Amino acid sequence: MKKISLGMLIVLFMTFAGLQAAVIQVEAGADVISAAIGTAADGDIIELTTDGGVYTESSKFSSVSMSLTIRAAEGMANKPVVQVTTGGDYVFKLTGTTGLFSLQGIEFDGTAGTGSGENKYITRIDNGDSTGTLNVEILDCYLHDFVDKIVKVYPASGVASILIDNSIFENGSSEGICLYDGSSSTGGSIVGSATITNSTFNNIAREAVKFEQYTETVILIDHCTFNNVGATGNKGMVRTRDASNVTVSNSIFNGNMGDGDNFVDLTDATSLVNNISVWNVANFDIGNATVSDTLQLDPGFADAANGDFSLPTDSPLLTFASDGGPIGDPRWAPAATVIQVAAGADVISAAISSASSGDIIELITDGG
Numbered sequence: 001m002k003k004i005s006l007g008m009l010i011v012l013f014m015t016f017a018g019l020q021a022a023v024i025q026v027e028a029g030a031d032v033i034s035a036a037i038g039t040a041a042d043g044d045i046i047e048l049t050t051d052g053g054v055y056t057e058s059s060k061f062s063s064v065s066m067s068l069t070i071r072a073a074e075g076m077a078n079k080p081v082v083q084v085t086t087g088g089d090y091v092f093k094l095t096g097t098t099g100l101f102s103l104q105g106i107e108f109d110g111t112a113g114t115g116s117g118e119n120k121y122i123t124r125i126d127n128g129d130s131t132g133t134l135n136v137e138i139l140d141c142y143l144h145d146f147v148d149k150i151v152k153v154y155p156a157s158g159v160a161s162i163l164i165d166n167s168i169f170e171n172g173s174s175e176g177i178c179l180y181d182g183s184s185s186t187g188g189s190i191v192g193s194a195t196i197t198n199s200t201f202n203n204i205a206r207e208a209v210k211f212e213q214y215t216e217t218v219i220l221i222d223h224c225t226f227n228n229v230g231a232t233g234n235k236g237m238v239r240t241r242d243a244s245n246v247t248v249s250n251s252i253f254n255g256n257m258g259d260g261d262n263f264v265d266l267t268d269a270t271s272l273v274n275n276i277s278v279w280n281v282a283n284f285d286i287g288n289a290t291v292s293d294t295l296q297l298d299p300g301f302a303d304a305a306n307g308d309f310s311l312p313t314d315s316p317l318l319t320f321a322s323d324g325g326p327i328g329d330p331r332w333a334p335a336a337t338v339i340q341v342a343a344g345a346d347v348i349s350a351a352i353s354s355a356s357s358g359d360i361i362e363l364i365t366d367g368g
Contacts, residue, residue, distance in 0.1 A: 021043045021044050021045050021069075022040070022041065022044045022045070023044075023045045023047050024036045024039065024040060024044060024045065024046050024047065025047045025049050025073070026046060026047065026048055026049060026055075027049055027050050027053065028048070028050035028053025028054055028055050028080065029055065029056075030056045030057075030058065031056070031057055031058055031059075032055060033046060033048075033055055033057060033061075033070065033082065034057055034059070034061065037061065037064070037068070040066070040068060041066070042066040042067050042068075042099065043066070043067045043068075043099070044068065044069075045068075045069040045070075045071060046068070046069070046070045046071070047071055047072070047073050048070070048071070048072050048073065048080040048082075048106065049073045050080055051076045051077055051078055051080070052076070052077070052078030052079070052080065052081070053080050053081070054080075054081045054083060054113070055080060055081065055082045055083070056083050056084075056085055056112070056113075057082070057083070057084045057085065057086075058084075058085055058086055059084070059086055059088075060084055060086065060088040060089075060090055060091055060092075060093070060119075061090075061091060061092045061093065062093055063093055063095045064092055064093065064094050064095065064096065064101060065094075065095045065096040066096060066099065067096070067098075067099030067100045067101070068100075068101055068102070069100070069101075069102040069103075069104065070102070070103055070104070070106065071102070071103070071104035071105055071106070072104065072105030072106055076105070079105060079106055079107040079141075079142060080105075080106055080107065081106075081107045081108075081109055082106055082107070082108050082109070083109045083111075083112040083113050084112055084118065084119055085112045085113070085118070086118075088118075088119065088120070089120045089121065089124065089148075090119065090120055090121040090122070090123065090124035090152075091108065091119050091121065091122050091123070092122065092123050092124070093124045093126055094123055094124065094125045094126065094127065094134065094136065095126060095127050095128075096127060096132075096134055097127045097129045097131075097132035097133065097134060097158065098132065098133050098134060099134065099135070100134075100135045100136075100137065101123075101134065101135070101136050101137070102136075102137040102138075102139065103122075103137065103138050103139070103141055104137070104139045104140055104141070105139070105140045105141065106141050106142075107141070107142040107143075107144075108122050108141065108142070108143045108144070109144065109145065110122075110143070110144060110145040110146035110147065110150075110171075111145045117145055117146065117147035117173060118147075119146055119147065120146060120147055120148035120149070120152075121146065121148060121149055121150060121151065121152045122138075122143050122146065122150050122151060123136060123138075123151050123152070124152055124154060125151075125152065125153045125154060125157050125159055126154035126157055127157050127158060128154075128156055128157060129156070129157070129158050130156050130157065130158045130188050130189065130190045131158050131190075132157065132158025132159065132160075133158065133159075133160040133192075134157075134158065134159050134160060135159070135160050135161045135162075135163075136151075136159060136161070136162045136163070137162075137163045137164075137165075138151070138163070138164050138165075138167050139163070139164075139165050139166060139167065140165070140166045140167060141167045141168075142167065142168045142170070143167065143168070143169050143170070144168070144169075144170040144171050145170070145171045145172075146171075146172050146173065147173045147174075148172075148173060148174045149172075149174045149175045149176070149177070149178040150169055150172050150175075150176050150177065151164075151176070151177040151178065152175075152178045152181075153178065153179055153180055153181060153189045153191060154181050154189065155181040155188050155189055156188035156189060157181075157189045157190075158189070158190050159189075159190070159191045159192065160192045160193070161191075161192055161193045161194070161195070162177075162179065162191060162193070162194045162195070163194075163195050164177065164194075164195070164196045164197070164199055165195075165196075165197050165198050165199065166197075166198045166199065166331075167199045167200075168199065168200045168201075168202070169199070169200070169201045169202070169204065169208070170200075170201075170202045170203055170204075170307065171202070171203045171204075172203070172204045172205060173205050173232075174205055174206050174232075175204070175206045175207050175208070175209075175210045176201050176204045176207070176208040176209060176229075177194075177196065177208065177209045177210070178210050178211075179191050179194050179209070179210065179211040179217070179219070180210075180211055180212055180213045180214070181213075188213075189213065189214070190214050190216075190217075191211075191214060191217050192216070192217065192218070193217065193218040193219070193220075194209075194211070194217065194218075194219045194220070195219075195220045195222075196209060196219075196220065196221045196222075196224060197220070197221075197222045197223055197224070198222075198223045198224070198329055198330055198331075199224050199225075199329055200224065200225045200226075200227070200309060200329045200331070200332075201224065201225070201226045201227070201229055201237075202225075202227045202228060202229075202304075202307060202309075203227070203228050203229075204228075204229045204230070205230075205231060205232035205233075205235075206229075206230060206232055206233055206235045207229070207230060207235050207236055207237060207238060207239050208226055208229045208230075208237050208238060209221060209238045209239075209240075210238075210239050210240070211239075211240045211241070211242075211243060211246075212240065212241035212242050212243075213241075213242055214242060214243060215242050215243055215244070216243065216245075217242075217243040217245070218243070218245045218246075219240060219243060219245070219246045219247070220246075220247050220249075221238060221246075221247070221248045221249070221251060222247070222248075222249045222250050222251065223249075223250045223251060223321070223327065223328065223329060223330060224251045224252075224328065224329055225251065225252045225254075225309050225328040225329040225332060226238075226251065226252065226253045226254065226255075227254050227255050227301070227304055227309060228254075228255040228256075228304075229253075229255065229256055230256045230258055230261070230263070231256075231257065231258065233258075234258030234261060235258060235261060236256065236258070236261045236262055236263050236264060236265050237253055237256050237263045237264060238263075238264045238265070238266075239264075239265045239266075240265075240266050240267050240271070241267055242267060243267055244267045244268050244270035244271055245270065245271075246266050246267060246271040246272070246289075247271070247272045247273075247274075248264060248266070248271075248272070248273045248274075248276065248289075249272070249273070249274050249275050249276065249322060250274075250275045250276070250321045250322060250327045250328075251275075251276050251277075251327060251328060252276070252277050252278075252299050252309075252317065252327055252328035252329075253276060253277070253278040253279070253281065254278070254279045254280050254281075254299055254301070254304070255279075255280045255281070255304075256280070256281040256282065256283075257280070257281065257282050258282055261282075261283060262283055262285050262286055262287035263278060263281040263282075263283060263284070263286070264276075264286045264287070264289070265286070265287035265288060266286075266287065266288045266289040267288055267289075268288050268289075269288070269289065269290050270290070271288060271289040271290070272289060272290055272291075272292075273286050273289045273290070273291045273292075273294070274291070274292045274293050274294075274322065275292075275293045275294075275320060275321055275322045275327055276293075276294050276295075276327065277294070277295040277296075277297050277299060277317055277320065277327060277328075278294065278295070278296055278297075279296060279297055279298050279299060280298075284296060293320075293322075295316070295317075295320065297316070297317070299311060299315070299317060299328070300312045300315060301332075308332075309328070309329070309332040310332045310333075310334070311326065311328070311332055311333055311334065313334045313356065314356075318333060318334070318358060325358070326358070333358070334358070336358045336359055336360050337355075337356065337359045337360070338359070338360045338362050339351045339354065339355060339359060339360065339361050339362065340362045340364045341361060341362065341363055341364065342364055342365050342368065343363070343365035343368025348361065348363075
């Protein structure tokens, strides 16, 4: 058997260590994120460590070309808040053609604390290379009060994937997520896939999600809640063109009182819409899709005017998903009740009789 020398082990260790991302921890303050980006290497992680802290930046991030993660530290009770105080057309301009740009667990305040819109986009994806394979993630973030498209892809840009999960988009003055450059006269941008899951879109002036131009894009919108979307310019809530591989599923749509546009309008019969509920829209029709398992039902949100879309405990929407669970953004489903049961005769059947959908029966007698 071949032996590995100590020298080889040291080289292997150094090579492996060199591949590990550095975690740069940053406390709240002024221009501290830009300073951290200035010292970061490709693949590094910038971790915001102040619970509920306000991180202000005096200038937008004009060119992020490397793989980079900006995330909240684990265990925070309140998301750190990022505010870019000098108004501009974006917070982050992404110019890299490969790698990953990821935002995790952060609140982005488009007003920069002023109470009025300062920023157009959270991400301007603008690498100028339609063959690019950049990946973009927004996970567990709260993005609010942006004055244009919150996420925007610019002309001739190449993106392998866009993943939005467990996030809230609120008070947007145009589209929420625009998966192309927004103009049919330019084009050239290519997005391989867009996955938008477990998220909420509230008070978005135009479409929450809009796409056209590239036929091969795969789009999944699943377990999302849409409220008061499309009021400006009489737009729908979700609209796609050109790409047929589109699925909208397990979602709630409430509030689209435009001039009668389809609240969901997709590409053709290959596109799928299933297990959704819709209410308070001008036009209940779904355009250009194969549709199954839909309800027209008031979702009974707890306090939609103040951003609480919790469902009633007896709502039929709690079992309407394709897997038998709740539809819409999961954060708004009632928390499961845990029914603790000590050992005995017929106690489990009694617990099942008293349980509601989603409840948990917990047997608590050790060896009972």
